[in-house]
Amino acid sequence: MKIEVNDQLVSKLQNLALIELSPNEKERIKKDISNILDFFDKLNELDLSSIEPLFHPISTGKLRKDEIQQPLSLDDALKNVKRKENGYIIGPATYGE
């Protein structure tokens, strides 16, 4: 399946990934994505219909015990926050879009 990598697709990906690209980057990435997708296309040569996907190399998952532990202090947890107020993180607006 040949996928056409055009401006529209790159814009869609910018939205999905929440990454703003400069005009120069857009051109460069458009070309790269096209080349890399051609490279990925190789997999279509194989008949994989009877094969089960392998998501993870080990099948055992586990849960830790539900015990109270000492978490990071509020001060420590917020140490790398640039915008904060009274122990809260100030985030960008999430309404009015």
Place this chain on the structure above:
Amino acid sequence: MVSKMILETVEKLRSGDLDVDEYVEKTYEKLYRIENKIKAFITIRDKEEVKREVKEKIKLNGRLSGILIAVKDNISTKGIRTTCASKMLEDYIPPYDATVIEKLKKEGAVILGKTNMDEFAMGSTTETSYFGSTRNPWDLERTPGGSSGGSGAALAAGIVDIALGSDTGGSIRAPAAFNGVFGLKPSYGTVSRFGLVAYANSLEQIGPMAKNAEDLSILYSIISGDDPRDATTISLAPEKIENAELKRVKMGVLKDIVDASDKAVVSVFNNALNKLSSEGVEIEETKLGYTEYVLPAYYIIAMAEASSNLARFDGVRYGYSKYGEGSWRETFAKNRGEGFGIEVKRRILLGSFILSAGYYEEFYIKALKVRRLIKESLDNLLTKYDVIVSPTMPILPPKIGEVIDDPIKMYAMDLNTVIANLAGIPALSQPAGLYNNLPVGLQLMGKYLSDYYLMALSSKIEKVLNLYDLTANIS
């Protein structure tokens, strides 16, 4: 006969044969002299602070009491900047230690600094680092490999004897090979990823790097183990094997991988195999199969996981946050657009594409099916052979700038190494020899949880090849 560099240093520090001031001063002297040429570190700790810590730690009865270690900069270190070589985390200081760091500190190790790497471990040459490329101590015009290139270069330059790296598709083994040192990508689930900044969870492990197999094994024994904070660690520990015999070891050579490697690399590799053969190793050619599909499958999986993992970097709780006004979508997109470098953006965008409606089945699921085929092929080969070998890297260390502008060319470097990550099996790289004074790596892959066996075997091989404790001569 047996080299045990770190244990000897611990003993000397403890007995006073090696003066603490002298040990630390000499290390920093070397660091100051060489670092501006190789740029192995992103952050170097204050000398006096390190000296004080070494003095405290030698009073402990730890296995690494007082030993200086270099740590890759994607492993969280409490109070020490951890950047992942990204503008995004340029000033990020973790409020906690990764589990492997807690374990090392308990045994008395002291962090010297944080090493350079490809940004978020995405690269094979350490050239995608926001802080600039590390250079290979064997040839300053060449890359040290990546992504753990700073750790590899620090070892090859003789600044430290042990280092930590992380390996998602060869990021420990590539720099081990290109720098003439030892590196282990452990069996998946044997080393905690708690505190490792995630790139592709189902593929990566933190692992040890050292200048001989014995030190590698000591470091692995300290950092490995079950961890309640990482649900993918396993409670079953690899069997401790201290000694392996070379005689009658069944070694399968991956012919299809060898054939895809450069002549120079193959000549050194074959030379090493001939020496092993005369020690009684039974060497046979075999095939992995699917070699043309390995890299597409690996990169689809890695990019898909990366796009999900790196969604957390929005500049709100930590990280690059020049923009704070406007809607959340705009703010995140601008911070991420400026905070990430080009290779990271490429992988996140492609990962988002791969996981998007309509393409998930077309790319992601197909890649996971190929992953199963590769794992089955390796599992099958490992019922016939004790160990599978190949050159670690298909090429000699590339020159700075040689592969960086062509993603496909860069990805092609990873063919020999990614297969172990796809299957979760352990893989080790050790020096096979030199070609025009450039190191070539020998890769050993073994059954799941055969980590100690691989290292015991590696210890025998290093003696036969007489290649261990190598230090580059930096002009």
